[in-house]
Amino acid sequence: MKTTAIALCLSLICGSTFAQNAASQQQKTDTTLLFGSTRVTLPKVAEPVFRKDTLSIIDFGAVSDGNTLNTKSINDAILQANKRGGGVVLIPRGIWLTGPVELKSNVNLHIASGALLLFTKDFDQYKMVETNWEGLTAVRNQSPISGVDLENIAITGKGVVDGNGDAWRMVKKDKLSEGQWQKLIASGGIVNEEKRTWYPSESSLKGASLKNGGVIAAGKTLNDYQEIKDFLRPNLMVLTRCKKVLIDGPTFQNSAAWNLHPLMCEDVTVRNVIARNPWYAQNGDGIDVESCKNVLIENSVFDVGDDGICIKSGRDEQGRKRGMPTENLIVNNCTVYAAHGGFVIGSEMSGGARNICVSNCTFMGTDIGLRFKTTRGRGGLVENIYVKNITMKDIVGEAILFDMYYAAVDPIKLPGEKRTAPKTELLPVTEATPQFRNFYIENVVCNGAEKAIFVRGLPEMNIKNISLNNITIKAKTGIELIEAQEISLNNLNISTNSANTLTTITNSSNIMFNKLSCNKLITLLFAVEGERSSNICVTNTDTSVAKSVSSFSNGADKKSLKLK
Incomplete structure (x- = not known):
């Protein structure tokens, strides 16, 4: 990982002095990051290095007329570079029609400014392969760009990669x-x-x-x-079990399914990338980092049809058996426009996710801002997630969402679509029970959302230990906590369009509010529901902003809420 990235993350969360010390030590050893009382070790992300030798695909017979299929020319150039010990394969300015491109170790595929690498609509050019889809072993068409068990690889340059996804998508x-x-x-x-x-x-x-x-x-x-x-639409780029990967500069667009998919990779750097899809693109994610270790995503833009930046680690029993969490990841200085979620973890997170730092990101027009989703059957543990300095505007749904009832549907209902609320029932805890815990989120500003904050855990496995600090959100409705424990909300300013209830708490315990404020007179400050609600403590809060301070229903005890 670049020293500057770690230093920046540390300065955001831990203070500049600690960051400078960590930066000075980075060249020597791994870095221990201190987030509150939690220590996380982030190894340096190793970047690939290439021989200066450059081969142009033109020298292998490629023709940039947009009609000639250049699959063989491009792959021959990559293979030759690999045999010569590595180097750069140049795709110069022009329109280069091609079938699937297979990367090789020690090769940097450089897509020059003005170059369009356009993948053919001829499905016969894509052979059927055994791969992975949404966390499960599956048959798919070969990805336009792929690599398996490679080391020291890159895709660079300011050109455009187009997957011709409109030909594939429903x-x-x-x-x-x-x-x-x-x-x-x-x-x-x-x-x-x-x-x-x-x-x-x-x-x-x-x-x-x-x-x-x-x-x-x-x-x-x-x-x-x-x-x-x-039907078996390929992800635009899939790199499987690769080490030392660099994606720097290109625009990846119009993917048949997911756009960028590093799978079980180690030491991955993604920077200065643009990922684009039509907003209606089914499964049109920006980047899905799955079961990867040591990852840096920075200075990139996502404008897609599904989740923008998404963290995964396999699905259900297969994911748990794989047992490879996505870990040691920094996302910094990224912008997400249209997307189901700006930064997302899940729902295929059965191998777990941990030690993730997200900072200095902007979400504009996404369905949800910060989106953490899972469901029964997944299993997996998501923990030690650190988020800071997030700006949002015009969020269609929730600004911040934790949901353990993910139902594999779009986060926003389509016109005329009917949905029923999930049935609440207490089930035994098993290896298939997912867990969310230890999330630290601070310095978030959101101008416009349907709901400010939504947290919904399971009766048998509450969402635990979430810290929200310095949060300012303008939304139609306020805060809803369901089946949650050890939630700390400090210095929250919620401006709502609704004069009804600001905060609803259902079967949740050990909830601490400090300096909660809203913009106008509301009807009710706290609605407490459920017999398992307890130890809700409110301090330094002006209760005169509400006509009524509290209500209790469905077995909730009046003693569960304490105002200090």
Whole structure:
């Protein structure tokens, strides 16, 4: 990890003196970061180094007319560079149509400014491979850019990588205008029986109708999935079990599914990257860091159709068996526009996530700002998450959300969509019970959201030990805590459009409010619900902003709330 990145993170959280000391020691050893009473060791992220030898794809027969398929030329250049001990493979200015590109160790694929690496719409060019999809072993089409078990690799330059994802993706009618929908139907493809979703082909529709389509079943081979090939959309870039990875400079856009997917990699640096997808792009995530160790993401922009910056570690039993958390990760100075979530952990986090620092980020127009999601069956432990200096504007849903009832649906309901609240029931704790604990979030400003803060744990496994400090949010509604423990909220200023209840607390305990304020006279300051609500302490708070200070329902004891 670059010294400056660690020093910056330390100065944000721990103070400048400690940061300077850590920076001076970084060249010698790992760095121990102190966050409150928690110590986290972050090893230095190693970056690749390349020979200066440069090979141009033109010398291998590539033609930049946008029509000639250059798959062989590009892969031959990469293979030759690898055989010569490494170096740079140059994709110069021009439009370069190609099929899948396979990276090799010690090679820097440099996409020059003005270069467009355009992946073909011809699905026959993408062979079926065994890979990973949403945390499970699955069959997919080969990714446009891929690499397995490589070391010392990079994709650099200011060019553009385009996955031609519109040829692959299904599209929901409710995400388009009527004119866009009619144009899409006229282009070909097929609409499902409900007339609500367009698919590019019968094969794609058939795959969508199957439960867990593409997930490898016992006794099945790749050929058994040929009839749903069109449904098995590839992620634009997948790097699996690679070490010393650098992604610096390019724009990655129009992916068929996820955009950037480092999987089980170590020492990954992503900087100065733009990831773009149409906002309606199904599964159109920006970057999904899955089961990776030692990662730096900085100075990058995401404007996509699903989660922006997302942390994962496998799904359910397979993820727990893999047992590889995403750990030792810094996200700094990134901007997220359209996305389901700005910074996200989950929901496929069965291997866990820990030691993650997010700072100096801006989210504008995302569905949710900070989004932490999981559900029963995942298992996994997410802990030691540190977030600071976050700016948000026009958040469609919640500014800050913790939810252990993730239901694999868009965070914002589409027009006419009906949803039912999850059934609350106490179940036994097993290895499949997920855990969220030890989150430290401070210095957040949000101008516009539907709800300020939402925390919802499970009855058998509450969300625990969340610290929220110096939070200013303008939202339609305020704070809701459900099945939560040891939540500290200090110096919160919530400006709401609603004159109703500012804070609702349900079956939660050890909740500490200090310096809670709001912008106007409201009806009720605290609504306490449930017989398991206890030890809610409020200090340094002006209760005159509410017509009524508190109400108690569904078995809540009046003694559970203490005003000091």
